[in-house]
Amino acid sequence: MEQVLGLRAVKADRGFEIDGVDPKLSAEFSKRRHEIESVMAARGWEGAKAAEAVAFETRSTKVQIDREQLFSKWQTVGRALGWSTEELKKLLQVSHRPRDVTRERTDTAQIALHKATEFDSHFARRDLVRALAEEAQGRGIGARGVYQLRDQLFQAGQIVPVGYRNHETRYSTPEMLEIERKFLQAAKTLHEQERAQAHTPHDEIFARYPTLSGEQREVVRWVTESMGGLQLVSGMAGTGKTYAFRVAKEIWEAQGLSVQGTSLSGKAASGLQQGSEVPSMTMHRLLWGLKHGAIPLGPTSVVLVDEAAMVGTRQLLELTARCQQAGAKLVLAGDSGQLQSVEAGGGFAALVREFGATTLTEIQRQREPWAREAVRDFATGRSAQALGAYTDHGLLHPHDTGELAELALVGSWTSRFADPPANLVLSGTNAEVQRLNAFIQRQRQDSGNLVGEPTPLGDERVYVNDRVLFTKNSQAIGVFNGDLGTVVKKEGSTIAVRLDQGRSVTVNTSEYKHLRLGYALTTHKAQGVTTEQAFVLAGRMQNQEMTYVQASRARGDTLIFLGTENLDWMAERMATSQPKELATTLLNEHGPKLELELVR
Incomplete structure (x- = not known):
């Protein structure tokens, strides 16, 4: 279109438009796409396969229409919207500044690589092609150029094969693997940090919480007595994690430690604060405060993260590194079996496999024993x-x-x-x-x-x-x-x-x-x-x-x-599990102890 007709495509969201064409005209001739999207939205469907199914289902019976009649109909619609052959002639006469092809190709490749690892740590070859094709639109890069870019990325070592899932090769980027390497290194160093241990008045504090279960007591002992700087708590839904942390907070404070809670969302942070009485804020606000010196962090600090499985790898890296540098204790609590992070994640599950975790499995939320067992059944497939x-x-x-x-x-x-x-x-x-x-x-x-x-x-x-x-x-x-x-x-x-x-x-x-x-x-x-x-x-x-x-x-x-x-x-x-996982997990799939191979 650009090479033969001299028209200029410009990027528009995930597609493109022709520079100089009224968007109203484009919308009028995109009604079929809008029809498909409306049906998908009404049914709650998403994705290319769903669009294909709706297109097939809602297609109308084809009627042979004379080409002249069809062109006449289009022309009538165009004139109603102020568009005719005259407007097209004028558009064809517009001269455009030559594209900076090198910059367009470089930007397409870099943005596509970022998108490929924004929400997952690894991807299939077709995912990369899709990301490149979407970003190439409006940049003067055709289908052949997309495949050339893909091959160049592989040849330049910007795409790394990391393993297999569902009978297909999965890939990642050196940048994503480096983020994971730094995260695992910071976690390993923090876990091995030796900390001075103050007297722990467990029994007298436990006496004030007679409903605390034996399992919850073990969790409290684990997070308050362990010498290392990183503790992990894996608790099923409804097992009373926040109640256990209310008791842990008292013990930490008796040890002379200050406790700061955090979670990914404001709602979860508010729930953590109400349930455990630990002052809590969103992860974004905490990281901002740590970065700008507004929130102190040192050897007498405990950072408690709730819903840790929902935190992406990039944020976990930043928080873990800051705790490791400051000598603070980091407690990550979560459940890898529940919904995962929106962004590329899997870090909490990887740490649990590598270092182990204290667990909460006695479900207390459901009143009926059969319902508690059903929750456990759903959780395990x-x-x-x-x-x-x-x-x-x-x-x-x-x-x-x-x-x-x-x-x-x-x-x-x-x-x-x-x-x-x-x-x-x-x-x-x-x-x-x-x-x-x-x-x-x-x-x-x-x-x-x-x-x-x-x-x-x-x-x-x-x-x-x-x-x-x-x-x-x-x-x-x-x-x-x-x-x-x-x-x-x-x-x-x-x-x-x-x-x-x-x-x-x-x-x-x-x-x-x-x-x-x-x-x-x-x-x-x-x-x-x-x-x-x-x-x-x-x-x-x-x-x-x-x-x-x-x-x-x-x-x-x-x-x-x-x-x-x-x-x-x-x-x-x-029963179909779709967990987030580190690209490093695939790369070192021969055993849990190989999770930190890149670190060692």
């Missing part, structure tokens, strides 16, 4: 047994389609809406959550539970008594991303929200635009949340980690609604 238990207790509801499953879930939820905060809905995708929120709100409105005129929230609107979710931290309002509450009052664009923690906050919705309906949450948003009852919509996005989180949120009943009656297929999906 025994999903068929777990689904059988749910069937036996009348809590599994299979349906022919996802639409029927959604309607059944909403019907079941609304029959229990006397206490909405105690009944949380979980699903795998934002599209499903948006639909479920709208359905539940409509049901509550029809039943007369919602009061007054609505307050607009972007594409949604809320009434008094609606459930809402805050999606961005705000110190001014006093909320974290992930906080849930109920609208209790409205005056113009200002609403009062009673948070589930008991506090009330006032929100000017014309200024704070990060509220949405909060009856249903994505599973990722719900990790770390405890509720009385959970209503789970299980769909095509299911995997072992997601199902484990969904099944472990409620103290009481968890009702699971399926968009299929093929329980064998769903059990297979629920």
Whole structure:
């Protein structure tokens, strides 16, 4: 197009546009793509394979149209939008500055490599080609140029084979491997650091916590008596990690140590602080404070990280290195079986394999013994047994389609809406959550539970008594991303929200635009949340980690609604594990002790 016609393509998001063409015209002739994307969004589907399936399903029967008629139709549409052959002639006469081909190719390669390792430590050859092709658009690089760039990256040693997964070779970059090497080196050094041990008054402090289990006592002893600078705690969902850390905090302080808690999200940090009484903040804020000297760190410091499996390798490297340099103790607590980091991760699991961890396996959250066992089954891939238990207790509801499953879930939820905060809905995708929120709100409105005129929230609107979710931290309002509450009052664009923690906050919705309906949450948003009852919509996005989180949120009943009656297929999906892992793990897969081969 550029070489023959002289037109200029410019990058636009993940695609490109033609410089000088009105975006409205491009949108008009992209209706088919928009149709496919709308169907995917409505069903909560994502990815190239889903797009291909929807395109096949929604295709219309082809009708032979005379070429002249087709061109005439296009011309009519173009003229309606101010576009004709005259505008095209003018566009063809525009001269463009020659591209800096070397710079475009270099930028394409470097940005594609960054994207390839942004969310995973390793990737397949096709993932690299996709990243290169996306970034090449609007840069004057065609398909042949993309394959040339791929081959040049391999020849230049910028792509490193690290192992195999699912019968295909996986690759990483020297930069990613160096990040992991530094992280493992810092962790090894910190783990081997000898620390002076103060008197530990365990017995007298334990006496003040009679409900502390034997397993929790062992965790407390481990993190407060160990001489090394790095301790790891691996605890299943609902085993009482934060309660154990409340006791550990007392002992650390009795030893003359100061404790700082942190977690990836503000919501998780708030939960850690409430449950353990350890002053806590987000990982981002802690790292910023350490970097700029606003937060002191030294030999008498303990840094406690909750939900450590959700922290990406790059952030773990920075925190571990700072603790190692300052001589501080670092305690990482998490569960590799739950949802993993969004960014390239696997660091917590690698450290647990290398150094070992004290464990919490006695689930306390679920009241019923069978439910605790079902959570354990889901966590270990025994999903068929777990689904059988749910069937036996009348809590599994299979349906022919996802639409029927959604309607059944909403019907079941609304029959229990006397206490909405105690009944949380979980699903795998934002599209499903948006639909479920709208359905539940409509049901509550029809039943007369919602009061007054609505307050607009972007594409949604809320009434008094609606459930809402805050999606961005705000110190001014006093909320974290992930906080849930109920609208209790409205005056113009200002609403009062009673948070589930008991506090009330006032929100000017014309200024704070990060509220949405909060009856249903994505599973990722719900990790770390405890509720009385959970209503789970299980769909095509299911995997072992997601199902484990969904099944472990409620103290009481968890009702699971399926968009299929093929329980064998769903059990297979629920047992499919998709853990994040270091590229180094693949590189040294011959044994756990080889995790630190690059270090040694």
